[in-house]
Amino acid sequence: MNVAKVIVDVPATMVNQTFDYQIPKKFQAIVRPGMRVVIPFGPRKITGFVIKRIDQSSFDGLKEMIDVLDLTPVLTAELLQLGKWLANQTLSLYITTYQAMLPQILKAKYKKELIRLTELPLQLDLEEKFLDNAAISYDETVQQIGHRTIQKYIESGDLAINYLVKSQITKKYQTIVIPAELSVLKADLQQLSNRAKRQREMIEFFIQHSDPIELMELYSKLNINRTNLNPLLERKLLTIKKVEVYRNPYEEEFPKTEKLPLTEEQRNAMEPIIEALIKEEHKTFLLHGVTGSGKTEIYLQAIEKVMKQGKEAIVLVPEIALTPQMVKRFKGRFGSNVAVLHSALSVGEKYDEWRKIQQKEVQVVVGARSAIFAPFENLGIIIIDEEHETTYKQEETPRYHARDVAIKRGEYNNCPIILGSATPTLESFARGKKGVYHLLTLSKRTNEQAMPTVDIIDMRDELHAGNRTMFSRRLTDKMKDCIEKNEQIVLLLNRRGYSTFALCRDCGYVEECPNCDISLTYHKRDNVLKCHYCSHEQKMPVECPACHSKHIRFFGTGTEKVEEALTKIIPEARVIRMDVDTTRKKGAHERLLRKFSNHEADILLGTQMIAKGLDFENVTLVGVLAADSMLHLPDFRSSEKTFQLITQVSGRAGRHELTGEVIVQTYTPDHYSIELASKYDFQRFYQEEMNIRRSFLYPPYVFLALLTITHENEMKVYEVSQKIRSLLENKLHAQSSILGPTPSPIARMKNRYRYQMMIKYRNEPFLQQYMEEVLEQFAEERKKDLQIIVDINPNHLM
């Protein structure tokens, strides 16, 4: 078994296979599947994952493995298998799926350096570089001295390239002080002269506290420094040791919380979950519970059961940075038995949290999408909270949906999955009705509070009545009321579908991105126009580039603008604005939310990010400024999204003692998604929307796959698209249909033209295989800069 099959760290179709390497003697006892190793690959030296060990290779002249990077595998047997499945499902490369499963820091970085092989003199500038370095940077040197010269030296054998694999891992260390045995300390104290007051104090301290202590802590506790410590160190009463510590992103202590008594509804929902846990049965539950119905408590108690079984739990939340309250509840209940993984952590922090899972130091992980790959080996349950959130689908390769991965892992581990939401996706709810998922319902709030009343305001009437502001009269009055009563307000500006673009009022000219077919967005902060798709940025013109008019106006409504308008109407209001700009800095999220919850502001104004999972006692009014802003987007899910958003944000009001009220401003008050959301009528919405999906043939009645073809040359894109279409037509079922090719909604991005095709199908068990064939068919073109992107079950049709 001394040959390793390795997936190499080269993301290319040509090498999407294992390569065999001889395992040298010194590594034979160490190497196991799932470990990262360093291997020679052509002239290079790169990393790879060991997939398995075999006795004999069918390949002659194997090269030897150079190094082993892990002591324990970073990928479990399950994850190795899962990655393979995922690559096939999403049409990605094995190396990409494996890397998606691991913290970013485990990805090796490569560097090349030059070393001299002889002592023969080199040209002057090179000699200089080698003066105080044994090795110099290849890239830097080539830049300064020129490719040709370096190559000559390599050919003559004076210089050679050294390939480096750099590990990015940095561990954090702490110095601790360890006292000697109690008897030793006491004995020393006996014969210590009375004059050594400091020493006496210190020894007495360690007789009292015999545990190791952190050096800095000791200094500050006893008000001493290194000089005081030295005599004790010399007498071996104390020893100093450097130990590795985990970075702790959650310094604060979490108050311990206890199990809450369950309502009858909650108990009923709990029962089948517990049953599945006991029977070790894979089942997918859809927990449909109105906001405030106590879904989280069900998660917590199910996990408690899992932990008692000695098993592990994964909890996915949309984006945990947005829900510090969720972390608080899990840490409060399970303490240090929880790892937390989310995007706001530094790479080092993420690695530390991941390692707690890998080392089995925790039994629970709460995290965003990628936490679904937590390397637990005894999974007892997987919970996906806010199941409908689009962030569970990754928008880059591998384009996986965490829900699909969860179900696959549930099958492997024979464990239940809970999908929880107040507004499940139509896909999931349909499966719940069909019995594919087991539907569990919570229809009442635990505090018996009624859902807040929702008022729909027709903004057309406001305009007719001469109100040209973005706040209806009713909302304005209510806000003033609220502030007077010392209660708080959440204002949601649903900005998707809006952007603040610059338009010339004289000739109608709109500044567009030179590389993409999209208008540029104005950023007030730096007074520039930016493109959201490429990194293009230009100065805001003083006059119109087309007609030289000075009348340039901004259209669209940003949070900045709303804030401005707000301070005009209610000058006394203290406003916290939360959007991408104000939350970019690390920890800004938590800071702003804490500020709001401490009532240091009256109004929390923000985008989508404030709609989810927040729970503030004192909020009694929620305002949705433009409920229909995304209703008109070219997306078949826009009604569903609108319904979800209004329902979710309404749930933010009146969660505690005070009753809440919601005001929804819209230009289309009669739209069923807005009307039914205001009545909290999910069932009716479901039926209405299902009817529409059926007649237009959209999910859940069909599955979708989106093919996007891009290239610099539009003709090329069109031609290839047509060819792909006819190729697929021959393969796909007669009932399946292909729409397009048509130009994508953003027809050009980063100077590449984009065409897309949508495939609607009910049953295509070999779809992935056909797609592989398409990719293979155009392998030549794809080498020449043609891109084919396959997205199965796409979220957006961009």
Next chain:
DNA sequence: AGCACGCCGACT
């Protein structure tokens, strides 16, 4: 991907 090799046109 990234590197070597080989072919062809351009230029001191």
Next chain:
DNA sequence: GTCGGCGTGCTC
């Protein structure tokens, strides 16, 4: 002749 640009093929 030599330099350098790019297309082609390979990596256990």
